[in-house]
Amino acid sequence: MxxxxxxxxxxxxxxxxxxxxxxxxxxxxxxxxxxxxxxxxxxxxxxxxxxxxxxxxxAALVALLDELLPHPGDPTTHPHPDPMADLQELALTVARAVESDIQINAALRLTVDAALDSDRTPPFLEELHRRALQLLEAAGQTEPAALADLLIVVLVGAYYTAPTLQRSGMSTRVQAIWDALAPRSPSTG
Incomplete structure:
Protein backbone atom coordinates (compact mmCIF):
# COMPACT_ATOMS: atom_id res chain seq x y z
CA MET A 1 0.00 0.00 0.00
CA ALA A 59 -24.79 3.25 4.81
CA ALA A 60 -21.11 2.67 5.65
CA LEU A 61 -21.90 3.14 9.34
CA VAL A 62 -24.99 0.91 9.27
CA ALA A 63 -22.96 -1.82 7.55
CA LEU A 64 -20.81 -1.99 10.70
CA LEU A 65 -23.78 -3.51 12.57
CA ASP A 66 -23.40 -6.71 10.56
CA GLU A 67 -20.11 -7.32 12.33
CA LEU A 68 -21.83 -7.31 15.74
CA LEU A 69 -23.76 -10.50 15.23
CA PRO A 70 -21.76 -13.72 15.16
CA HIS A 71 -22.14 -15.53 11.87
CA PRO A 72 -23.49 -19.09 12.03
CA GLY A 73 -20.67 -21.58 11.66
CA ASP A 74 -18.06 -19.03 12.72
CA PRO A 75 -15.35 -21.03 14.53
CA THR A 76 -15.10 -18.31 17.20
CA THR A 77 -18.78 -18.80 18.05
CA HIS A 78 -19.31 -21.43 20.70
CA PRO A 79 -22.96 -21.84 21.58
CA HIS A 80 -23.64 -21.94 25.27
CA PRO A 81 -25.59 -24.99 26.41
CA ASP A 82 -28.19 -22.51 27.67
CA PRO A 83 -29.89 -20.62 24.79
CA MET A 84 -31.10 -17.98 27.25
CA ALA A 85 -27.49 -17.26 28.23
CA ASP A 86 -26.70 -16.89 24.51
CA LEU A 87 -29.61 -14.48 24.14
CA GLN A 88 -28.45 -12.45 27.12
CA GLU A 89 -24.94 -12.30 25.68
CA LEU A 90 -26.32 -11.20 22.31
CA ALA A 91 -28.21 -8.31 23.93
CA LEU A 92 -25.22 -7.29 26.03
CA THR A 93 -22.88 -7.48 23.03
CA VAL A 94 -25.02 -4.95 21.19
CA ALA A 95 -25.29 -2.70 24.26
CA ARG A 96 -21.55 -2.81 24.98
CA ALA A 97 -20.69 -2.06 21.35
CA VAL A 98 -23.00 0.97 21.36
CA GLU A 99 -21.32 2.26 24.53
CA SER A 100 -17.77 1.73 23.35
CA ASP A 101 -17.93 2.63 19.66
CA ILE A 102 -19.46 5.90 18.43
CA GLN A 103 -19.76 4.45 14.94
CA ILE A 104 -21.91 1.55 16.20
CA ASN A 105 -23.82 4.03 18.34
CA ALA A 106 -24.60 6.12 15.25
CA ALA A 107 -25.40 3.03 13.19
CA LEU A 108 -28.01 1.92 15.71
CA ARG A 109 -29.55 5.39 15.78
CA LEU A 110 -29.66 5.49 11.98
CA THR A 111 -31.22 2.02 11.92
CA VAL A 112 -33.90 2.81 14.48
CA ASP A 113 -34.66 6.19 12.91
CA ALA A 114 -35.01 4.46 9.51
CA ALA A 115 -37.45 1.99 11.06
CA LEU A 116 -39.61 4.87 12.24
CA ASP A 117 -39.72 6.34 8.74
CA SER A 118 -40.46 3.13 6.86
CA ASP A 119 -42.95 0.32 6.60
CA ARG A 120 -40.06 -2.15 6.48
CA THR A 121 -37.96 -3.33 9.40
CA PRO A 122 -34.26 -2.57 8.82
CA PRO A 123 -32.14 -5.66 8.10
CA PHE A 124 -30.13 -5.46 11.35
CA LEU A 125 -33.26 -5.40 13.50
CA GLU A 126 -34.78 -8.22 11.42
CA GLU A 127 -31.67 -10.34 11.90
CA LEU A 128 -31.46 -9.55 15.62
CA HIS A 129 -35.12 -10.52 16.00
CA ARG A 130 -34.62 -13.72 13.98
CA ARG A 131 -31.67 -14.80 16.13
CA ALA A 132 -33.52 -13.97 19.34
CA LEU A 133 -36.51 -15.97 18.13
CA GLN A 134 -34.30 -18.99 17.36
CA LEU A 135 -32.73 -18.89 20.81
CA LEU A 136 -36.08 -18.46 22.56
CA GLU A 137 -37.55 -21.38 20.63
CA ALA A 138 -34.50 -23.50 21.49
CA ALA A 139 -35.01 -22.59 25.14
CA GLY A 140 -38.64 -23.76 24.93
CA GLN A 141 -40.04 -20.36 25.85
CA THR A 142 -43.75 -19.80 25.43
CA GLU A 143 -44.56 -16.81 23.21
CA PRO A 144 -41.06 -16.64 21.66
CA ALA A 145 -42.09 -14.03 19.05
CA ALA A 146 -43.38 -11.68 21.73
CA LEU A 147 -40.20 -12.15 23.77
CA ALA A 148 -38.03 -11.50 20.70
CA ASP A 149 -40.01 -8.29 20.18
CA LEU A 150 -39.38 -7.43 23.82
CA LEU A 151 -35.63 -7.82 23.36
CA ILE A 152 -35.70 -5.28 20.52
CA VAL A 153 -37.81 -2.92 22.63
CA VAL A 154 -35.39 -3.24 25.57
CA LEU A 155 -32.37 -2.46 23.39
CA VAL A 156 -34.00 0.46 21.59
CA GLY A 157 -35.49 1.81 24.81
CA ALA A 158 -32.18 1.53 26.65
CA TYR A 159 -30.50 3.30 23.74
CA TYR A 160 -32.89 6.23 23.60
CA THR A 161 -33.14 6.71 27.34
CA ALA A 162 -29.41 6.53 28.06
CA PRO A 163 -28.35 9.87 29.53
CA THR A 164 -25.35 10.71 27.31
CA LEU A 165 -24.33 10.78 23.67
CA GLN A 166 -22.03 7.82 24.37
CA ARG A 167 -25.00 5.94 25.84
CA SER A 168 -23.02 5.34 29.02
CA GLY A 169 -24.53 2.69 31.21
CA MET A 170 -26.58 1.10 28.44
CA SER A 171 -25.20 -2.38 29.07
CA THR A 172 -25.76 -2.00 32.81
CA ARG A 173 -29.37 -1.01 32.15
CA VAL A 174 -29.90 -3.90 29.72
CA GLN A 175 -28.45 -6.28 32.34
CA ALA A 176 -30.73 -4.83 35.04
CA ILE A 177 -33.79 -5.22 32.81
CA TRP A 178 -32.72 -8.77 31.97
CA ASP A 179 -32.32 -9.60 35.66
CA ALA A 180 -35.72 -8.12 36.47
CA LEU A 181 -37.44 -10.12 33.74
CA ALA A 182 -35.54 -13.38 34.24
CA PRO A 183 -34.43 -13.54 37.88
CA ARG A 184 -32.11 -16.38 38.78
CA SER A 185 -33.16 -18.83 41.39
CA PRO A 186 -30.93 -18.94 44.51
CA SER A 187 -29.72 -22.44 43.59
CA THR A 188 -28.50 -21.34 40.09
CA GLY A 189 -27.30 -17.88 41.17
Whole structure:
Protein backbone atom coordinates (compact mmCIF):
# COMPACT_ATOMS: atom_id res chain seq x y z
CA MET A 1 0.00 0.00 0.00
CA UNK A 2 1.42 3.38 -0.98
CA UNK A 3 1.66 6.33 1.40
CA UNK A 4 -1.12 8.06 -0.54
CA UNK A 5 -3.39 5.00 -0.24
CA UNK A 6 -2.58 4.69 3.47
CA UNK A 7 -3.36 8.39 4.01
CA UNK A 8 -6.63 8.04 2.07
CA UNK A 9 -7.60 5.01 4.18
CA UNK A 10 -6.80 6.88 7.37
CA UNK A 11 -8.88 9.86 6.22
CA UNK A 12 -11.75 7.51 5.36
CA UNK A 13 -11.62 5.96 8.85
CA UNK A 14 -11.43 9.39 10.48
CA UNK A 15 -14.41 10.52 8.42
CA UNK A 16 -16.43 7.55 9.65
CA UNK A 17 -15.42 8.32 13.23
CA UNK A 18 -16.46 11.97 12.93
CA UNK A 19 -19.62 10.97 11.04
CA UNK A 20 -20.41 8.60 13.90
CA UNK A 21 -20.36 11.49 16.34
CA UNK A 22 -22.43 13.66 14.01
CA UNK A 23 -25.10 11.03 13.28
CA UNK A 24 -25.28 9.85 16.91
CA UNK A 25 -25.81 13.43 18.04
CA UNK A 26 -28.12 14.74 15.30
CA UNK A 27 -29.65 11.78 13.49
CA UNK A 28 -29.68 11.53 9.71
CA UNK A 29 -31.91 14.49 8.86
CA UNK A 30 -29.99 17.03 10.93
CA UNK A 31 -26.47 15.67 10.38
CA UNK A 32 -24.18 18.05 8.52
CA UNK A 33 -21.38 17.03 6.20
CA UNK A 34 -19.95 20.51 6.65
CA UNK A 35 -19.60 19.96 10.42
CA UNK A 36 -17.94 16.59 9.80
CA UNK A 37 -15.48 18.15 7.36
CA UNK A 38 -14.77 21.08 9.69
CA UNK A 39 -13.96 18.76 12.61
CA UNK A 40 -11.48 17.04 10.31
CA UNK A 41 -10.03 20.34 9.05
CA UNK A 42 -11.16 19.44 5.54
CA UNK A 43 -13.34 21.16 3.03
CA UNK A 44 -16.71 19.62 2.29
CA UNK A 45 -15.37 18.91 -1.22
CA UNK A 46 -12.46 16.94 0.22
CA UNK A 47 -14.94 14.87 2.22
CA UNK A 48 -16.82 14.17 -1.02
CA UNK A 49 -13.56 12.71 -2.30
CA UNK A 50 -14.21 9.79 0.06
CA UNK A 51 -18.01 9.61 0.04
CA UNK A 52 -20.45 10.59 -2.68
CA UNK A 53 -23.22 11.59 -0.29
CA UNK A 54 -24.50 11.72 3.26
CA UNK A 55 -26.49 8.57 2.46
CA UNK A 56 -23.29 6.74 1.51
CA UNK A 57 -21.66 7.67 4.83
CA UNK A 58 -24.76 6.55 6.73
CA ALA A 59 -24.79 3.25 4.81
CA ALA A 60 -21.11 2.67 5.65
CA LEU A 61 -21.90 3.14 9.34
CA VAL A 62 -24.99 0.91 9.27
CA ALA A 63 -22.96 -1.82 7.55
CA LEU A 64 -20.81 -1.99 10.70
CA LEU A 65 -23.78 -3.51 12.57
CA ASP A 66 -23.40 -6.71 10.56
CA GLU A 67 -20.11 -7.32 12.33
CA LEU A 68 -21.83 -7.31 15.74
CA LEU A 69 -23.76 -10.50 15.23
CA PRO A 70 -21.76 -13.72 15.16
CA HIS A 71 -22.14 -15.53 11.87
CA PRO A 72 -23.49 -19.09 12.03
CA GLY A 73 -20.67 -21.58 11.66
CA ASP A 74 -18.06 -19.03 12.72
CA PRO A 75 -15.35 -21.03 14.53
CA THR A 76 -15.10 -18.31 17.20
CA THR A 77 -18.78 -18.80 18.05
CA HIS A 78 -19.31 -21.43 20.70
CA PRO A 79 -22.96 -21.84 21.58
CA HIS A 80 -23.64 -21.94 25.27
CA PRO A 81 -25.59 -24.99 26.41
CA ASP A 82 -28.19 -22.51 27.67
CA PRO A 83 -29.89 -20.62 24.79
CA MET A 84 -31.10 -17.98 27.25
CA ALA A 85 -27.49 -17.26 28.23
CA ASP A 86 -26.70 -16.89 24.51
CA LEU A 87 -29.61 -14.48 24.14
CA GLN A 88 -28.45 -12.45 27.12
CA GLU A 89 -24.94 -12.30 25.68
CA LEU A 90 -26.32 -11.20 22.31
CA ALA A 91 -28.21 -8.31 23.93
CA LEU A 92 -25.22 -7.29 26.03
CA THR A 93 -22.88 -7.48 23.03
CA VAL A 94 -25.02 -4.95 21.19
CA ALA A 95 -25.29 -2.70 24.26
CA ARG A 96 -21.55 -2.81 24.98
CA ALA A 97 -20.69 -2.06 21.35
CA VAL A 98 -23.00 0.97 21.36
CA GLU A 99 -21.32 2.26 24.53
CA SER A 100 -17.77 1.73 23.35
CA ASP A 101 -17.93 2.63 19.66
CA ILE A 102 -19.46 5.90 18.43
CA GLN A 103 -19.76 4.45 14.94
CA ILE A 104 -21.91 1.55 16.20
CA ASN A 105 -23.82 4.03 18.34
CA ALA A 106 -24.60 6.12 15.25
CA ALA A 107 -25.40 3.03 13.19
CA LEU A 108 -28.01 1.92 15.71
CA ARG A 109 -29.55 5.39 15.78
CA LEU A 110 -29.66 5.49 11.98
CA THR A 111 -31.22 2.02 11.92
CA VAL A 112 -33.90 2.81 14.48
CA ASP A 113 -34.66 6.19 12.91
CA ALA A 114 -35.01 4.46 9.51
CA ALA A 115 -37.45 1.99 11.06
CA LEU A 116 -39.61 4.87 12.24
CA ASP A 117 -39.72 6.34 8.74
CA SER A 118 -40.46 3.13 6.86
CA ASP A 119 -42.95 0.32 6.60
CA ARG A 120 -40.06 -2.15 6.48
CA THR A 121 -37.96 -3.33 9.40
CA PRO A 122 -34.26 -2.57 8.82
CA PRO A 123 -32.14 -5.66 8.10
CA PHE A 124 -30.13 -5.46 11.35
CA LEU A 125 -33.26 -5.40 13.50
CA GLU A 126 -34.78 -8.22 11.42
CA GLU A 127 -31.67 -10.34 11.90
CA LEU A 128 -31.46 -9.55 15.62
CA HIS A 129 -35.12 -10.52 16.00
CA ARG A 130 -34.62 -13.72 13.98
CA ARG A 131 -31.67 -14.80 16.13
CA ALA A 132 -33.52 -13.97 19.34
CA LEU A 133 -36.51 -15.97 18.13
CA GLN A 134 -34.30 -18.99 17.36
CA LEU A 135 -32.73 -18.89 20.81
CA LEU A 136 -36.08 -18.46 22.56
CA GLU A 137 -37.55 -21.38 20.63
CA ALA A 138 -34.50 -23.50 21.49
CA ALA A 139 -35.01 -22.59 25.14
CA GLY A 140 -38.64 -23.76 24.93
CA GLN A 141 -40.04 -20.36 25.85
CA THR A 142 -43.75 -19.80 25.43
CA GLU A 143 -44.56 -16.81 23.21
CA PRO A 144 -41.06 -16.64 21.66
CA ALA A 145 -42.09 -14.03 19.05
CA ALA A 146 -43.38 -11.68 21.73
CA LEU A 147 -40.20 -12.15 23.77
CA ALA A 148 -38.03 -11.50 20.70
CA ASP A 149 -40.01 -8.29 20.18
CA LEU A 150 -39.38 -7.43 23.82
CA LEU A 151 -35.63 -7.82 23.36
CA ILE A 152 -35.70 -5.28 20.52
CA VAL A 153 -37.81 -2.92 22.63
CA VAL A 154 -35.39 -3.24 25.57
CA LEU A 155 -32.37 -2.46 23.39
CA VAL A 156 -34.00 0.46 21.59
CA GLY A 157 -35.49 1.81 24.81
CA ALA A 158 -32.18 1.53 26.65
CA TYR A 159 -30.50 3.30 23.74
CA TYR A 160 -32.89 6.23 23.60
CA THR A 161 -33.14 6.71 27.34
CA ALA A 162 -29.41 6.53 28.06
CA PRO A 163 -28.35 9.87 29.53
CA THR A 164 -25.35 10.71 27.31
CA LEU A 165 -24.33 10.78 23.67
CA GLN A 166 -22.03 7.82 24.37
CA ARG A 167 -25.00 5.94 25.84
CA SER A 168 -23.02 5.34 29.02
CA GLY A 169 -24.53 2.69 31.21
CA MET A 170 -26.58 1.10 28.44
CA SER A 171 -25.20 -2.38 29.07
CA THR A 172 -25.76 -2.00 32.81
CA ARG A 173 -29.37 -1.01 32.15
CA VAL A 174 -29.90 -3.90 29.72
CA GLN A 175 -28.45 -6.28 32.34
CA ALA A 176 -30.73 -4.83 35.04
CA ILE A 177 -33.79 -5.22 32.81
CA TRP A 178 -32.72 -8.77 31.97
CA ASP A 179 -32.32 -9.60 35.66
CA ALA A 180 -35.72 -8.12 36.47
CA LEU A 181 -37.44 -10.12 33.74
CA ALA A 182 -35.54 -13.38 34.24
CA PRO A 183 -34.43 -13.54 37.88
CA ARG A 184 -32.11 -16.38 38.78
CA SER A 185 -33.16 -18.83 41.39
CA PRO A 186 -30.93 -18.94 44.51
CA SER A 187 -29.72 -22.44 43.59
CA THR A 188 -28.50 -21.34 40.09
CA GLY A 189 -27.30 -17.88 41.17
Missing amino acids: SKQQARARLTYQRALQEAGTEFARHGYADASLLRIAQRMNLTKGALYGHFDSKAEIA
